[in-house]
Amino acid sequence: MARTVAVAPGGVPRVDLLPRSEIERREREALSAVWVRICLLAVLLAAVLIGGAFVWNLFAQQRLSAEQDRSQQLIGQIAALSDVSKALATESELQSFRADAMGSDFAWSGILDKVRASLPAGASLTGFALTPGASPAATSGEDATQKESAAKKALGLTGTLTIDSPTAVDLGSYVRSLRGVTGVLSADANATTSGASAVGRFTYKVDITFDQTVYSGRFAEEAKK
Numbered sequence: 001m002a003r004t005v006a007v008a009p010g011g012v013p014r015v016d017l018l019p020r021s022e023i024e025r026r027e028r029e030a031l032s033a034v035w036v037r038i039c040l041l042a043v044l045l046a047a048v049l050i051g052g053a054f055v056w057n058l059f060a061q062q063r064l065s066a067e068q069d070r071s072q073q074l075i076g077q078i079a080a081l082s083d084v085s086k087a088l089a090t091e092s093e094l095q096s097f098r099a100d101a102m103g104s105d106f107a108w109s110g111i112l113d114k115v116r117a118s119l120p121a122g123a124s125l126t127g128f129a130l131t132p133g134a135s136p137a138a139t140s141g142e143d144a145t146q147k148e149s150a151a152k153k154a155l156g157l158t159g160t161l162t163i164d165s166p167t168a169v170d171l172g173s174y175v176r177s178l179r180g181v182t183g184v185l186s187a188d189a190n191a192t193t194s195g196a197s198a199v200g201r202f203t204y205k206v207d208i209t210f211d212q213t214v215y216s217g218r219f220a221e222e223a224k225k
Helices: 020-080 082-101 108-117 144-153 171-179 220-224
Strands: 124-131 155-165 184-194 202-211
Touching (some): 020 082, 155 184
Antiparallel strands (some): 124 155, 155 202, 184 202
């Protein structure tokens, strides 16, 4: 059946004589053309994405290969420096060992000068036997005042002094004065002998202990490393 189209006043009369089936066919063809275009665009987009992924993968592989080569170079450089690293480690160990071994280092002249200065008139120091004590304890977290206070209480040198005098010496009084000498932790009379070295001379032995302030401390910095 033909469609009847109303004619607007003043317009040209038009009549759609196409059958319904033809109109539907044309609509289907137009819709099919739209879907074909959509499919083509989808295929094109997929191809672009696949191509982009391939290019990105190729770029990533190149970067990975470059980084692997760089890693191998760094490993080779580290291996070349292994001897230096071992030498530095050995040096550090030796410094630590030296600091431990020499922690009780001291100057004999300074210690003996302190003893000689305290001798009675006419007396002389003729011998001594002193043994160093333990190395100073680690006090890295303390200030200088605390370290000095700890050193004054810690055991340093221990041993005996031999004193010769042409006259009798009040050993008790001398020992008490010796205890007041800087660096002396304790002092006690040991023995008195007359005429041991020569007739009319007196020989005295005194037990003495010095604190750790007599240590030189020259290796203290090495002990911290």
